[in-house]
Amino acid sequence: MKTIHVTTTVNGDTVEYLCDPRETMLDVLRDRLNLTGAKEGCGTGDCGACSVTVDDRLVCSCLMLGVEAEGKTITTVEGIADGENLHPLQKKFIEYAALQCGICTPGILVAAKSLLEKNPDPTESEVRYWLAGNLCRCTGYDKIIRAVMDTAADMREAS
Amino acid sequence: MALDDRKTTDFKFIGSRPDRPDGLDKVTGRAQFGADAHAPGMLHGAIVRSPHAHARIISIDTSKAEQLDGVKSVVTRADFAKDLSGEFSFVLENVMAGEKALYDGHAVAAVAASSALIARDAAKLVKVDYEILPHVTDVDAAMADDAPILNDTYADASVPSGLHPNVVRYHDSGHGDVDAGFASADLVIEDSFKTEATHQGYIEPHACLATLGNDGKGELWCTTQGHWIAQKTCAALVGIDTSQLRVTASEIGGGFGGKTTVFIEPVALALSRKANRPVKIVMNRSEVFRATGPTSSTSMDVKIGMMKDGTITAAQGIFRLQGGAFPGAPMEFSAMCAFAPYALENVKQIGYDVISNRPKQAAYRAPGAPMASFAVESVIDELCNKLGLDPIEVRLKNASREGTKASYGPRFQRIGLVETLEAAKAHPHYSAPLKPGQGRGVSCGFWFNHGGETSVSLALSEDGTCQISVGTPDIGGSRASMALMAAEVLGIDYENIRVTIADTATLGYNDVSHGSRVTYASGLATIKAAQDAVEKLCKRAAAKWGIPEDAVFWEDGCAKPSGANAGNFDPVPLAELTKDMGATGGPISGHFEATPEGAGVSFGTHIVDAEVDPETGKTAVVRYTVIQDAGKAIHPTYVEGQFQGGAAQGIGWALNEEYIYGEDGRLQNSIFLDYRVPVASDLPMIDTVIVEVPNPGHPYGVRGVGETGIVPPLAAIANAVSAAAGVRLRHLPMSPPRILRALVAQAHEG
Numbered sequence: 001m002k003t004i005h006v007t008t009t010v011n012g013d014t015v016e017y018l019c020d021p022r023e024t025m026l027d028v029l030r031d032r033l034n035l036t037g038a039k040e041g042c043g044t045g046d047c048g049a050c051s052v053t054v055d056d057r058l059v060c061s062c063l064m065l066g067v068e069a070e071g072k073t074i075t076t077v078e079g080i081a082d083g084e085n086l087h088p089l090q091k092k093f094i095e096y097a098a099l100q101c102g103i104c105t106p107g108i109l110v111a112a113k114s115l116l117e118k119n120p121d122p123t124e125s126e127v128r129y130w131l132a133g134n135l136c137r138c139t140g141y142d143k144i145i146r147a148v149m150d151t152a153a154d155m156r157e158a159s
Numbered sequence: 160m161a162l163d164d165r166k167t168t169d170f171k172f173i174g175s176r177p178d179r180p181d182g183l184d185k186v187t188g189r190a191q192f193g194a195d196a197h198a199p200g201m202l203h204g205a206i207v208r209s210p211h212a213h214a215r216i217i218s219i220d221t222s223k224a225e226q227l228d229g230v231k232s233v234v235t236r237a238d239f240a241k242d243l244s245g246e247f248s249f250v251l252e253n254v255m256a257g258e259k260a261l262y263d264g265h266a267v268a269a270v271a272a273s274s275a276l277i278a279r280d281a282a283k284l285v286k287v288d289y290e291i292l293p294h295v296t297d298v299d300a301a302m303a304d305d306a307p308i309l310n311d312t313y314a315d316a317s318v319p320s321g322l323h324p325n326v327v328r329y330h331d332s333g334h335g336d337v338d339a340g341f342a343s344a345d346l347v348i349e350d351s352f353k354t355e356a357t358h359q360g361y362i363e364p365h366a367c368l369a370t371l372g373n374d375g376k377g378e379l380w381c382t383t384q385g386h387w388i389a390q391k392t393c394a395a396l397v398g399i400d401t402s403q404l405r406v407t408a409s410e411i412g413g414g415f416g417g418k419t420t421v422f423i424e425p426v427a428l429a430l431s432r433k434a435n436r437p438v439k440i441v442m443n444r445s446e447v448f449r450a451t452g453p454t455s456s457t458s459m460d461v462k463i464g465m466m467k468d469g470t471i472t473a474a475q476g477i478f479r480l481q482g483g484a485f486p487g488a489p490m491e492f493s494a495m496c497a498f499a500p501y502a503l504e505n506v507k508q509i510g511y512d513v514i515s516n517r518p519k520q521a522a523y524r525a526p527g528a529p530m531a532s533f534a535v536e537s538v539i540d541e542l543c544n545k546l547g548l549d550p551i552e553v554r555l556k557n558a559s560r561e562g563t564k565a566s567y568g569p570r571f572q573r574i575g576l577v578e579t580l581e582a583a584k585a586h587p588h589y590s591a592p593l594k595p596g597q598g599r600g601v602s603c604g605f606w607f608n609h610g611g612e613t614s615v616s617l618a619l620s621e622d623g624t625c626q627i628s629v630g631t632p633d634i635g636g637s638r639a640s641m642a643l644m645a646a647e648v649l650g651i652d653y654e655n656i657r658v659t660i661a662d663t664a665t666l667g668y669n670d671v672s673h674g675s676r677v678t679y680a681s682g683l684a685t686i687k688a689a690q691d692a693v694e695k696l697c698k699r700a701a702a703k704w705g706i707p708e709d710a711v712f713w714e715d716g717c718a719k720p721s722g723a724n725a726g727n728f729d730p731v732p733l734a735e736l737t738k739d740m741g742a743t744g745g746p747i748s749g750h751f752e753a754t755p756e757g758a759g760v761s762f763g764t765h766i767v768d769a770e771v772d773p774e775t776g777k778t779a780v781v782r783y784t785v786i787q788d789a790g791k792a793i794h795p796t797y798v799e800g801q802f803q804g805g806a807a808q809g810i811g812w813a814l815n816e817e818y819i820y821g822e823d824g825r826l827q828n829s830i831f832l833d834y835r836v837p838v839a840s841d842l843p844m845i846d847t848v849i850v851e852v853p854n855p856g857h858p859y860g861v862r863g864v865g866e867t868g869i870v871p872p873l874a875a876i877a878n879a880v881s882a883a884a885g886v887r888l889r890h891l892p893m894s895p896p897r898i899l900r901a902l903v904a905q906a907h908e909g
Contacts, residue, residue: 020274020276022276030194030195031275034197036188036191036194038188039192039362039363039412040194040364040441041362041363041364041444042444042830042831043443043444044444044831044832046830046831046832047362047831049362076188077186077187077188078187081187086183086186086187090186090187093182094178094179094182094185095178096796097176097179097636097796097797097800099182099185099186100413100634100635100636100797100800100801100804101361101362101363101410101411101412101634101635102181102184102185102186102190102410102412103192103362103363103410103412104362104412105185105186106186106188109186124844125840128839128842129839129840131838131839131840132838132839132840132841133838134838134839135360135362135831135836136362136839137359137360137362137413137807137836138635138800138804139800139803139804140800140803140804140805140806140807140845141803141807141842142803142842142844142845143796143799143800143803144839145844
């Protein structure tokens with residue numbers, strides 16, 4: 001099978017890879033770049049566990065082809081902490097126990113970060129609708145919503 | 160190990176809410192789940208599945224697949240162990256079909272290739288010739304005289320004669336005289352109910368990485384709720400000695416009972432043996448829905464008699480559970496849990512385990528109980544409505560207490576049902592006004608909980624810190640609970656304890672993370688292992704001081720002489736004793752291996768407000784409160800999380816989720832778009848009240864909390880929806896079309 005050469009930016013680093021044109025961005029991240037933080041829960045864009053941002057847009061990486069990453073800037077869960085300093089959302093998720101099994105957590109963190117960048121003062125409804133594309137089967141969402149709202153409040157105060 | 164009466168209140172660590180030890184791993188993407196493993200030379204497996212609900216396999220031609228460049232091995236049923244019996248034979252038959260495909264999605268062959276894409280292509284090249292047979296997917300239809308027979312050898316001796324061979328097990332229990340009880344009632348209501356199959360819906364699909372050499376030695380990495388049972392089952396299915404297969408449990412992305420058995424693991428091992436290479440298999444979502452454990456669908460009849468003052472005089476239930484193509488539907492749990500919240504003199508319950516052309520059911524959180532509770536609590540609600548009684552007062556009047564003879568036989572020890580009902584009555588939610596179009600429902604629920612085989616090892620390090628090896632996969636924060644309990648015994652900081660989920664080669668046997676047993680049993684084992692270590696620490700201190708061992712006791716992380724007669728010595732902290740342990744007698748560790756049998760049963764009471772749109776039949780859950788007895792909440796935040804998660808899954812089950820089969824017997828909604836679990840915008844915040852009535856069977860009073868939370872929601876929501884819609888809903892899920900049909904039918908009748 002003929003592979004295609006792609007140059008892109010992932011979590012701030014320039015990376016190059018060869019991929020089959022049928023491979024999804026999620027396959028590339030996990031199998032070619034060893035970034036297994038993004039998870040495949042459904043493969044149909046319904047669960048959000050593979051959420052990443054592509055040029056600051058929130059995307060289900062299972063619905064994007066690896067070849068489409070050419071020239072783009074991609075951020076995964078592995079790229080949202082600043083060195084050893086966790087992103088405020090990451091800290092709050094631990095503090096609030098906004099995760100139980102943890103499989104949906106990477107996607108939810110990426111999605112929530114994307115929300116707060118666009119809307120630093122979301123209502124509960126806005127958080128719930130923004131995160132409606134990220135399934136969590138363990139928590140009932142209560143603690144997740146609280147963690148996001150509280151992070152937003154802290155970040156507003158800090159800025 | 161009984162409740163330690165001296166220590167149920169003045170805890171230093173228990174009941175606090177520290178960060179979980181694996182929190183950083185989970186928020187940074189560092190945690191390694193089932194599909195995250197890689198091995199040098201790894202192949203990818205793909206499974207060929209039957210498109211037919213019921214079909215004889217005439218022939219399987221794998222030659223074209225084998226010729227595809229990159230394909231390294233192909234297996235069929237011939238590559239697995241022969242002559243298995245009992246449960247193993249059912250598991251093997253489910254893992255890889257033999258003579259017949261028994262449901263849409265049943266595995267019939269598998270391939271391993273150098274890439275996942277090639278494996279998928281190769282699977283399409285496997286040619287299977289089928290003779291299509293008549294099928295049945297509905298539980299009532301499967302019991303009918305003219306139903307197609309799936310297997311005429313599965314029925315066991317419990318089944319009364321004259322029933323269809325698809326009825327494979329039968330249960331009958333109760334006490335008293337129900338006929339006399341019904342005769343003495345002021346009002347008797349009998350109703351029929353149905354529930355559809357729902358899937359556990361864990362977000363992580365099944366995944367594994369297997370290596371098996373022709374020397375009979377293997378390694379398996381997989382997402383599982385129990386790696387010892389996976390070890391035992393996989394070894395049997397591929398025909399090797401149990402000890403020669405080492406199984407490591409990955410982080411687990413949800414299970415809820417659905418990861419208590421194996422599906423792809425034996426297939427990966429068989430492919431690996433044939434190819435002499437590691438093989439990884441990851442299910443896609445459609446495979447998860449089509450071929451792994453949903454819960455049973457049910458058909459139930461419940462009859463209850465009540466006096467005008469609310470006293471229940473008799474209760475009877477018939478519970479027919481469809482459990483897929485193999486025996487094992489949890490009908491006895493439905494029967495035994497149905498009336499457990501109530502002290503009944505006359506009670507009778509019957510269960511039928513019925514096979515049909517659907518995937519083999521797997522445990523789903525309190526298996527069998529939520530459906531039974533839905534039927535029973537709906538009838539009680541109807542009786543309360545007709546007699547003009549308050550639903551909580553009626554439940555209090557009949558509630559099971561300490562000493563009550565349970566509907567399923569034994570007498571209850573100390574239990575907390577009354578306390579949950581009192582808390583519900585006092586909760587502001589119960590007296591809050593409702594808006595027009597809204598209804599309020601309440602329901603109680605019961606689950607047994609479970610102990611199970613348990614081993615824990617605890618090792619002290621020279622710097623005074625501690626490592627614990629447990630054998631129960633951490634499915635929702637149990638590492639934190641174990642560390643808290645060890646900290647409590649040892650008297651060292653929570654942060655100084657590392658908890659590891661040990662693999663099968665490094666710890667004794669452990670039962671599965673199921674039955675709400677982990678915080679109870681692994682917790683008890685952790686406490687005992689820590690006490691074992693403390694005993695050894697006290698011995699070292701006694702030797703150091705030159706006094707008898709029994710003249711030393713442990714307090715606040717230090718060995719102390721017990722009383723003036725023991726001598727006047729300064730307390731010695733743990734770190735000082737471990738610093739020299741190499742010179743004073745060698746390493747210090749603690750162990751515990753046993754089968755704790757004091758798992759306390761658990762009760763919960765839920766209150767829910769629902770709003771029904773009469774135009775569309777759509778329901779919104781507007782307020783939800785969970786009140787449940789935890790015995791003792793080790794880490795209250797994660798206890799709340801279990802309550803909230805159970806309620807959310809119950810809401811999905813009550814309102815949306817169902818397996819929908821076509822006339823052709825194929826599953827029609829095998830992706831998350833069509834099998835829609837609740838999303839954040841579907842739910843309100845979920846309020847929780849943790850009741851703590853100590854379980855006498857655990858040193859700190861712990862009861863399991865994982866499962867009870869999904870028992871009351873189905874009925875509580877059905878009662879709320881029925882109140883809001885003005886019509887009784889007896890078929891779950893109460894999806895908009897079903898509610899609308901009920902509203903239209905009522906309008907025609909009215």
